Amino acid sequence: MDILVGFATVLSDPWILVAIALASIVGVVIGATPGLTAAAAIAMLLPVTYHVPPLYALAFLYVIGKSGRFGGSIAAILFNTPGTSASAATQLDGYPLAVQGKAGKALKVATVSSVIGDTIGDLILIFGVAYVAQLALKLGPPEYFAIYAMAFVVIGSVIGKSMLKGLASCLLGILVALIGLDSxxxxxxxxxxxxxxMNGIGLVPVMIGIFVLGEVFAQMDSMKSGQDTVLHSTAPQSAEDSQLSWMEYRPCLPVAIRSAFTGGLIGMLPGLGSAVAAFVAYATEFRRARNPEQWGKGALEGIAAPESANNAVSGPSMVPLLTLGVPGSTIGAILMGVFLIHGIEIGPTLFLTSRELIFSLFATGLLGIFCYGLIGYFGSGFVGRLIMRVPPNIIYPMIFLTAFVAAYANRSSLFDVLVMCVFGLVGYVMRKLELSTAAFVIAFVLARGAEESLRQALLLSDSGALVFFERPVALLFFALGLGSVGYRMYGLYRDKRKAAALHKTTGNAGESC
Amino acid sequence: MSRGSYCWTGILAGVIGLIALWASTGIPDPVAGEIGAKLFPQAVSAALILISTLLLWNARRLPASDAPRDWMPQSSTLHVLLLATLGLTYVGLIEALGYALATLIASTAVFLLFGHRRPQRLLLMAVLATAAYYLCFFVGLGVYDPPGSVLDIRALLSN
Known part of the structure; x- marks a missing residue:
């Protein structure tokens, strides 16, 4: 029933509705712009939200995150360039459909599937989060440290192409977070x-530097090295090809529902995120498909599966953030910053202290889905044409200037702007070396909490570090962390063997020729 | 994943790890019965050194690849460095000239760096961008406008 109270709060305040509508538009446009991510948009707009009440700020940024995930599908379908990494799987069938002149149909399937996935994900969040929070209330410092350690290991080992580089990114993020006075x-x-x-490095300048300025540097690099993406739009050709009938969508519906649960499950695990969910759902549904020969050539189900899964991640990824204070994704890490800036302590007690705020936030999420659903269904083509018209050499200078004013507006501190500049370069170097910026920022956010829980656990115990072995729940989380490393290592070993076998086969074929 | 990328990442992580380990030795020891402030930084630094060793070990095992060396500095890196220098100069300009004038100069330079060449258009975009940011953040949101230490336009205008 809390969610009904949340809806009443949100619907009775027209300004929140305006914030939701505005966030939906901003999110879709930014998500659809290749090179820009919802995380970058949220980092840039974060200082704007200091001046508004917490619910307005959270609703605005949360909905940008949701609609930004969906917006990526527009670029994937129309420009053959995924707007976000999560929409790369959508490109596989979306772009072939666009080439066939059915871009409108593809965009509508993406919209409907995203709405289904996101709604199911949010329902999992709304009805599951309170139970997880009740369980979390029973955890002590040793368990919390085990959760933090698991999060570091899982995020480090899963995000990115290389496990070692992911772990290095995490450790670098922790070291940066430790700068300053020990609390x-x-x-x-x-x-x-x-x-x-002495005051430490602020979260906002780090985020703006890494995600926004670092991206501007990377875009400048690709523009000047001639690698910048030239967008060729495949606009819908005829009204008939843009229509989506119930008969056409019917086979996609079970695919979207199943993929939503896949995405929801993946979303609850820290670090995996939308891109993994989209590809897992695509692969799973491809194996089940009755028409596998059409997949990759323009199957509507091939759009429904990844779109539903990547949007279903949004809600459940908030579960570890709201109940344990452990963000599962980059957007989660930024939202954690928003909670802290507005003086809201996150963790299991959040549901005791700010229950109405949280359920109002969930209500804004559902309304945001409705809003971006409308924009996507009726306006995706227009958004695509709009992005085509604004050249990157206008967009990126404006983002550069916005990064500076946003970093300054944080605390009216020029030192923060300097820090942002430095982390812009750090972000650029990390991109060049294929280190994970997401793992870096998430680890940065978690580091202080991890240290605090480690010290509390050791202080409370008579047996030193053995306290972790005396607590079964803590052991379980350590085991989960180690298990994820083991699983990733096994995956890498398997890929290596496959590649070696393929190399051997092609080598033999070459010799026989 | 190329050998060079692993190698450079390993070296970088190793150097940062060693500096952090050295710096953490300077943190005072804990009072008896307390958990010190150096335990966590030292553990993390040591872990980073271990990871850097593994990265270098992996780099040694990787074959030299023909893949493009995207991680290496290229001609475009110069433009990135120019942009970064502009960023750092912009911070100094804000301190010296205040936000509005510094932004006017920095926006002209950044549009120029991104390939805009026509002077009238360049100036128009710089003026519009400066006005938009000033009105939005300093007038609209009430962010504190830093007075320039060398030239304070606001003081000049108010006199």
Whole structure:
């Protein structure tokens, strides 16, 4: 019933409705712009939300995250360039359909499937989160440290192409977070006698630097090296080809529903995120398909599966954030910052202290889905044409300038702007070296909490580090972390063997020729 | 994944790990019965050094690849460095000239760097961008406008 109270709160305030509508438009446009991500948009717009009440700020940024995920499908279908990594799987069948002149149909399937997936994901969140929060209330510092350790290991080992680079990214993020005065002893750490570093490195300048300025640097690099994407739009050709009938969508419906549950499950695990969900759902549904020969050539089910799954991640990825204070994704990490900036303590007690706010946020999420659904169904083609018209050499300078004013507006501090600049370069170098910026930022956000729980656990125990072995729940989380590393290593080993076998086969074929 | 990319990442992570380990030795020891402030930083630094060793070990095992060396500095890197320098200069300009004038100069330079060449259009875009940001953030949201330490336009205008 809490969700009904949430809806009443949201629907009785026209300004929240305006924020939701605006966030839906901003999210769809940014998600559909190749190179821009919802995370970058949220980081840039974060300082704007300081001046509004917490629900307005959270609703605005949460809905941008949701609609940004969907927006990526527009670029994937129309431009053959995924707007976000999560929509790369949509491209496989979306673009072939667009080439056949059925871009409108493909966009409508993507919209309906995204709405189905996102709604199911949000329902999982709404009806499941309170139970997880009740369980989380029973956890102590050893269990919390085990959860943090698991999150570091899972995020580090799963995000990105290389496990070692993912773990290195995580550790770098933790080290940066430790800069400043220790909150318990008051000793300075890694400050190198700089007075300004005593307060530590702020989350907002780091995020804007890594996600926004780093991306501008990367775009400048690709523009000047001649690798910039030239967008060729495949606009809908005829009204008939743009229509989507119930008969056409009917086979997609079970695919979308199944994929939503796949995405929901993946979303609850920290670090995996939308891209993994989309590809897992695509592969699963491809194996079940009655028409596998059409997949990859323009099957509508091939759009329904990844779109439903990648949007279904959105709601469940909030479960670890809201109940344990552990963000499962980049957007989660940024939203955690929003909660902290507005003085809201997240974790299991959140449902005791800010229950109405949280369920109102869930209500805004559902209304956001409705809003971007309308935009997507009726306006995707227009959004595509709009993005085509604005050249990147206008977009990226504007983003560059926005990054500076956004970093300054955070605390009216020029030192923050300087930090943002430095982390812009860090983000660029990380992209070049294929280190994970997402793992870096998530680890940065989690580091202080992890250290605090480790120290509390050791202080409370008489048996030192053995306390972790005396607590079964803590052991379970450590085992989950190790299990994820083992699974990833097994996957890499299997891929290597497959590649070696393929190499051997092609080598033999070459010799026989 | 190329050998060079692993190698450079390993070296970078190793250097940062060693600096962090050295810096964490300077953190005072804990008072008896407390958990010190150096335990966590030292553990993380050591883990980073371990990971960097593994990265370098992996790099040694990888075959030299023919893949494009995207991680290496190229001619486009110069433009990125120019843009980064502009960013750092922009911070100094805000301190010296205040937000509006600094943004006017920086926006002209950034549009220029992104390939705009026609002077009238360049100036128009710079003025529009500066006005838009100023009105939105400093007038609309009430963000504190830093006075320039060398030239304070607002003070000049109010006199």
């Amino acid at each position: 318990v002893s008051g000793y300075a750490r890694f400050t190198f006698d700089s007075f300004q570093l």
